[in-house]
Amino acid sequence: MMCSVTAESVWLQQPRYEAAEADFQCYLNKSRTPTTQDNTSCSALVTDIQQIRQQIQTAMNNTGEEKAGAQTVGLEQRVSLLEKENRELKKAVEELKKMTSALNLQLKSGTKANVEVDKNSNNIVTKMDVEETKDAESSEEDDDDVNLFGSDEEEDEAKVREREERIKAYQLKKSKKPALIAKSSVTLDVKPWDDETDMKKMEECVRTIQMDGLLWGASKLAPLAYGIKKLIILCVVEDEKVSVDDLQEKICEFEDYVQSVDIAAFNKI
Known part of the structure; x- marks a missing residue:
């Protein structure tokens, strides 16, 4: 091609x-x-x-x-x-x-400082501290002019006696002030052995307990169980003098009537 x-x-x-x-x-x-x-x-x-x-x-x-x-x-x-x-x-x-x-x-x-104390609805106002402070200040001012090598007879005896009398009066007033006593209200539940226990006699035995600082109050019988009643008795004790444990032991010594003793209520007064 x-x-x-x-x-x-x-x-x-x-x-x-x-x-x-x-x-x-x-x-x-x-x-x-x-x-x-x-x-x-x-x-x-x-x-x-x-x-x-x-x-x-x-x-x-x-x-x-x-x-x-x-x-x-x-x-x-x-x-x-x-x-x-x-x-x-x-x-x-x-x-x-x-x-x-x-x-x-x-x-x-x-x-001037005033110390106000309100106890047992009695208002006691003391000014002894302020007066003692003033006396101390005045004595310090007097000491500035005192000759250290001089005799003690140069001090003003009238002021010393007045200050001592004030201190004694204050201490006496303070000692007469009633002291607060701590007390407690105790409710005891004394339980008998059975329903045949003489509850009246048991209460008399309990109230024979006398202690310094112990005061018995009202009492009543309350049902316990099966027809048995317990003795509820109120007493007021001084906390420093009476021990509640000792009181319970003394109540339990009445073995013919008392089975046990419980504290139902204990309130400070």
Whole structure:
């Protein structure tokens, strides 16, 4: 087939080749034109990027200035607040100084103290401590002028006697003051052996117990079980003189009548 083509003297495919060449030239022209456009678009893009960079730099500079201004304003506010607090603290310190000086003046002038004690509906007001303090102060003032090498006879004997009399009177008054006695109210349950126990006799035996600081009170019989009754008796004891355990043991010594003794109630008076 190739031999037949080369042997031909007529170029039958020329239009095709020309059309192909024309297409190729058009293709070349088209590829050159976009290249120019691409260069133009690239230069425009570079310009836009430079403008954006410039805008960013300007914005950053403005932000830094604004931050610096805001920090300056914040520092000024803090300084003013600290100055205000400093003035208030100085004012408070001045007031405390005034109060302290006033208290010192009161202490130096000698305030009178009254000790009021309310016991057993009796109000006892004592001023001996204040008077003794005054006497001590007066004695200290007198000691400033005393010659240490002088005799003891130079002391004012009248003041000494008066002070001693006051002390004795105070001690006597204090000794006559009634002392509080701790007492307790105790309710005892005395249980018999059976229903045939003489409860009246048992109560008489219990009341025969006499102790210093023991006072018997009211009593009654209460049902226990199966017709058996127990003795409920009230007594008042002084805590320092009477032991409830000893009292229970003494009651249990009446073995013919008493089976056991229990504490039903115990109240401080």
